[in-house]
Amino acid sequence: MTQYIVRRVIQAIPVLFLISVVSFVLMMQAPGGPAAQFNQNPHISPAQINKWLADWCLVRQPTVMDTVREYLGWLGVWNCTGGSFLSAHGLPNFLPAFLGGGTNGILHGDFGYSIETGQPVLQMILARLPATLILMGTAFVLWATIAILAGVLAAVKRYSFFDQSVTFVSYVFYSLPTFWLGLILIFIFGVTLRWFPVQGIVNVRNTPAPFATSAYWAAFAANPLPYLYDIGAHLVLPVVTLIAVSIAGDSRFVRSAMLDSLHQDYVRTARAKGISERQVIVRHAFRNAMLPILTNLALEIAFLFSGAIVTETVFSWPGMGRLYYDGVNARDYFLLMGILLIGSVLVVVMNLVADIAYAIADPRIRYD
Amino acid sequence: MGTPPPPDVLLDVRDLRTYFRVMDGTVPAVDGVSFQVHRGETLGVVGESGCGKSVTALTIMRLIETPPGEIVGGEVWFNGRDILTLSSDEMLQVRGAEMAMIFQEPMTSLNPVLTIGDQIAEAVVAHKKVGHKAAWDRAIEMLQLVGIPEAQRRVKQHPHELSGGMRQRVMIALALSCDPKLLIADEPTTALDVTIQAQILELIRRVQEETGTALLLITHDLGVVAETVQRVVVMYAGKVVETGTVDEVLQDPKHPYTEGLLASIPSQGLRGTRLNVIRGSIPNPFRMPVGCRFAPRCPYAFDPCRDHEPPLEGPGDGDRRVACWLHSRPPFGIEHRPRYGTSTATALAQRTAGVAS
Numbered sequence: 081m082t083q084y085i086v087r088r089v090i091q092a093i094p095v096l097f098l099i100s101v102v103s104f105v106l107m108m109q110a111p112g113g114p115a116a117q118f119n120q121n122p123h124i125s126p127a128q129i130n131k132w133l134a135d136w137c138l139v140r141q142p143t144v145m146d147t148v149r150e151y152l153g154w155l156g157v158w159n160c161t162g163g164s165f166l167s168a169h170g171l172p173n174f175l176p177a178f179l180g181g182g183t184n185g186i187l188h189g190d191f192g193y194s195i196e197t198g199q200p201v202l203q204m205i206l207a208r209l210p211a212t213l214i215l216m217g218t219a220f221v222l223w224a225t226i227a228i229l230a231g232v233l234a235a236v237k238r239y240s241f242f243d244q245s246v247t248f249v250s251y252v253f254y255s256l257p258t259f260w261l262g263l264i265l266i267f268i269f270g271v272t273l274r275w276f277p278v279q280g281i282v283n284v285r286n287t288p289a290p291f292a293t294s295a296y297w298a299a300f301a302a303n304p305l306p307y308l309y310d311i312g313a314h315l316v317l318p319v320v321t322l323i324a325v326s327i328a329g330d331s332r333f334v335r336s337a338m339l340d341s342l343h344q345d346y347v348r349t350a351r352a353k354g355i356s357e358r359q360v361i362v363r364h365a366f367r368n369a370m371l372p373i374l375t376n377l378a379l380e381i382a383f384l385f386s387g388a389i390v391t392e393t394v395f396s397w398p399g400m401g402r403l404y405y406d407g408v409n410a411r412d413y414f415l416l417m418g419i420l421l422i423g424s425v426l427v428v429v430m431n432l433v434a435d436i437a438y439a440i441a442d443p444r445i446r447y448d
Numbered sequence: 449m450g451t452p453p454p455p456d457v458l459l460d461v462r463d464l465r466t467y468f469r470v471m472d473g474t475v476p477a478v479d480g481v482s483f484q485v486h487r488g489e490t491l492g493v494v495g496e497s498g499c500g501k502s503v504t505a506l507t508i509m510r511l512i513e514t515p516p517g518e519i520v521g522g523e524v525w526f527n528g529r530d531i532l533t534l535s536s537d538e539m540l541q542v543r544g545a546e547m548a549m550i551f552q553e554p555m556t557s558l559n560p561v562l563t564i565g566d567q568i569a570e571a572v573v574a575h576k577k578v579g580h581k582a583a584w585d586r587a588i589e590m591l592q593l594v595g596i597p598e599a600q601r602r603v604k605q606h607p608h609e610l611s612g613g614m615r616q617r618v619m620i621a622l623a624l625s626c627d628p629k630l631l632i633a634d635e636p637t638t639a640l641d642v643t644i645q646a647q648i649l650e651l652i653r654r655v656q657e658e659t660g661t662a663l664l665l666i667t668h669d670l671g672v673v674a675e676t677v678q679r680v681v682v683m684y685a686g687k688v689v690e691t692g693t694v695d696e697v698l699q700d701p702k703h704p705y706t707e708g709l710l711a712s713i714p715s716q717g718l719r720g721t722r723l724n725v726i727r728g729s730i731p732n733p734f735r736m737p738v739g740c741r742f743a744p745r746c747p748y749a750f751d752p753c754r755d756h757e758p759p760l761e762g763p764g765d766g767d768r769r770v771a772c773w774l775h776s777r778p779p780f781g782i783e784h785r786p787r788y789g790t791s792t793a794t795a796l797a798q799r800t801a802g803v804a805s
Contacts, residue, residue: 345556351511352551353571353622354544357536363570364559371561443561443606 081439088435092428099428100186103420104151112411117195135160135184136192136414154192154417156185186421192414196407201418205400210292211281212399215322215392216384218315223323223330223384224377230327231334232369235342236361246331253328258387262321262394269317276316279396283310291398318395322387326380333376334369341369371442378434382427450523450530457525458662459485459508459630464522466500466507469515475733477503479686481522482760485630490656490663492677492694494670494709498730500686501666502552505632508664509549510539527629545575548623550652552635554615558607564591565603568622575626590621593658594651613644617651624655631656632664637672649676670713674698679767682706685731685741688760692768702763702770704746740773748774 118129133139137153137160139146152158158165159173159182167173167182175181177188184190191201234243253261270278277283282291286306289295300307341347342365350364351357385401392401400419407415439445453460466478478500485491493501506512508524510531523530531542551557559567568590569583576583584603591599594617607615616636623631633652637645653676656663665677673680673694680697682690682705690703701707708726728745731737737744743753752758752773760771770776 345551345553346559348511349551349557349619349622350559350570352509352543352549353574354540354542355570355574356540359570359574363562367561368559441561443563444608 084439085436088432092432095428096425099424100155100421101151103417103424104154106420107413107417108147108150110411110413117411132193152185154185156182156187156190158185160184186418191418191421194407194412194415196410196412196415201415204403204415205418205422207292208398208400208403211397212388212392212401214281214311215315215318215397215399216388219319219322220381220384222319223326223380226323227327227330228334228373230331232338232361232366234331234335235338238339243335246335250328250332253324254332256325258321258325258390259394261324262317262391265317265321266394277314278317281311281314281398282307283314286310318391318397321394322384322391326383326387330376330380334373337369337372338365341365344368371438374434374438374441378431381430381434385423385427450525452528453484453525455528456486457484458487458489458527459664460523460525461504461508462523462525464504464507464524465520466503466512466517467520468517473734476686476736477517477733478507479736481683481686481688483681483688483691485662485664487629488660488662489679490665490677492673492680493664493666493683494668494673494680495683496668496709496730498733499683501668501683502634504683505549505634505664505666508632509543509547510534510536511543511549541575544571544628545626546628547630547632548626548628549632549634550616550619550623550636553639554612554619555639557619558615560607563604563606564610564618568603568618568625571622572625586625587621590625591618593624593655594618594621596621612640613648616640616644616648620648620651620655624659624661627659628661630662630664632666634666635668636665637669638667645672652676670698670709682709685733685736687741687771688769689742689772690770691760696768702768702775703742703772704748704774705742708745740771 118124137146137149137158139150142150149158153160155174157174159167161184162168162173162182165173167175167180169180171180173182173185174187177183182188189202191205193199194201194204197204230246234246237243266278269275280291282296284290287296287310288299342361344365346368347360347365350360355363388399389401389404391397392399393405396402400423404416404419406412407419450462461484462482464478464481465476468475468477481500481504483491483493493504495501503512503517507519508526508531510519512519519532522532524532526542527546531539534542558564562570565584565587568587569580572578572583572586573580576586578586588599588603591603596602596614596617602610602614607618610618620636631652636652637648640648649672652663652665655661663677665672667673677694680690680692680694681688682697682703684705690697690701690706697706698710701710705726708724711724712726714723726745731741731744737754738757739755740746740749740753740758743749746753750773756773758771758773758776760769761776762768763770763775
């Protein structure tokens with residue numbers, strides 16, 4: 081088992097490398113550029129721009145080799161200031177700093193500086209991470225629970241009123257675009273009925289400091305309940321927007337996996353044993369239907385990330401999704417590459433977790 | 449509501465009818481089937497695919513999925529009570545405990561994600577009111593009984609680590625784990641290699657002798673029937689066409705269908721000659737023939753066969769029963785004019801002679 085996990089982790093490394101290449105190439109291909117943004121910013125002097133360009137191996141009219149060097153510099157394999165693969169200590173640049181490697185590039189945790197704000201990219205992303213994790217975590221737990229419960233019940237009570245209702249509601253929600261659903265929810269439950277707040281993660285009137293700052297956390301720790309309630313109320317509409325469409329699709333998936341499982345011979349064997357119907361469904365039918373459902377949920381995590389961009393934008397949620405949207409508008413390339421990479425790493429990690437969970441759930445998986 | 453059968457009759461199936469209501473109509477999969485199994489006895493149910501053997505077995509276990517299936521009539525007296533009248537909760541006490549079943553497909557009949565021990569112990573815990581440890585020990589004991597080597601190790605394995613023959617042994621161990629009075633085996637050897645088939649049959653026979661359980665063996669293999677059972681029920685298109693002891697039915701088949709089944713067994717002596725198969729195929733279940741259901745394929749069919757259903761009655765004494773106009777006096781006023789065939793025609797000649805004298 082340990083060996084299996086180690087091997088899966090090692091297999092993830094080339095995937096992450098490819099993701100970094102794709103993130104970089106996508107940004108290279110995008111129109112506009114950092115220089116165009118700098119030119120519009122009166123606070124930056126030409127000397128600062130030139131230093132910034134040199135630090136990141138950026139060239140004004142890059143050849144193909146320059147582009148490769150830019151990528152390697154961003155990655156941390158190329159030492160931009162020294163202009164070689166070797167660090168200032170004369171050792172390979174990709175080694176960690178404490179082993180005598182360089183300090184530039186994502187391998188060393190240096191994601192560069194935002195063109196727009198001048199802050200380190202990593203710091204900006206980490207500041208936005210809690211809001212995104214709260215939104216996605218809540219969404220994922222609710223999503224998986226509701227989709228599984230609705231799907232299993234619909235399969236067990238096939239063709240019943242409940243089943244038909246789930247089918248009907250699923251088709252309605254499945255056809256709705258996320259951004260439209262978000263706007264309609266804001267209009268009905270936020271603006272008209274005033275049941276839920278329409279934007280942000282906290283009520284700024286009642287909090288001593290902006291969300292995710294240390295002052296905020298201090299106040300949160302002192303008296304968590306009203307703050308939790310505040311976040312909860314703000315979560316309702318974005319979470320519903322984020323998961324309604326996915327639940328619609330996934331409950332159908334769970335239903336068909338469960339129906340498939342319910343008609344297997346081993347379920348008939350279980351019934352022939354004379355154990356209760358609940359045990360038959362939970363221990364035998366659902367336990368086997370779990371396997372395709374696990375795989376599906378893992379794949380859907382990536383979908384959750386992309387859905388978060390739209391949802392966070394619609395609800396002004398201070399998370400990574402909206403940071404990405406703002407970054408695109410500002411052509412903030414280092415920020416975008418950083419978010420793409422960190423988002424991808426999270427998805428790869430989630431898939432890894434799902435793979436390992438699958439291996440635990442299915443004894444037929446071979447570890448070698 | 450009928451009266452209970454005598455105590456030596458473990459299972460008494462009376463006029464059982466199971467229909468499947470599907471989109472295109474109603475399929476009478478089991479249509480008026482009656483037979484008895486005595487305590488400790490082995491009864492064989494034979495017939496070709498689709499004749500209602502498995503549905504009969506699943507109906508007795510009350511494992512028919514409703515809908516589309518529905519038990520529309522009949523009684524199943526088992527161990528002194530009509531189990532068709534039991535609630536589904538009461539049936540949980542019967543199923544697995546008093547009657548157990550072995551299925552055709554050992555490869556798919558075991559849950560792939562649970563260990564063998566878990567699957568056997570689960571049944572034991574449900575019926576024997578013992579703890580998990582005792583149930584686990586019982587599982588090991590059962591695996592030893594069915595001849596699985598290294599039972600201590602095997603009990604922790606998952607089904608995919610076992611061969612088909614081993615899995616069928618596990619199914620037998622599972623079925624017998626709660627000491628059932630009746631074991632229903634639905635084509636237990638069909639999916640296995642020929643060499644393994646013999647071992648599994650031998651095993652079933654041995655454990656049946658050791659445990660004294662009655663066996664209802666469903667098969668289409670007359671060789672298996674000849675080796676294993678004491679009495680035979682021959683089914684065709686949802687009905688019983690002939691019953692009797694295994695010797696009577698196999699040595700002296702009365703019904704043309706039984707005769708055809710026996711004639712269609714390939715044998716070394718007939719090598720090179722054309723196999724004598726029953727022509728045609730089983731009737732369309734949505735449009736069953738009005739009279740005898742075998743009439744369209746029967747080489748001896750004559751007038752009453754096409755319009756009147758023959759009763760299942762004895763051509764002589766004992767438990768021998770056959771549903772064929774060749775062996776029964778047709779209803780009054782119907783012309784009785786058979787076309788003559790071979791051996792069954794002889795039987796007919798004997799019968800008409802008897803009637804005349």
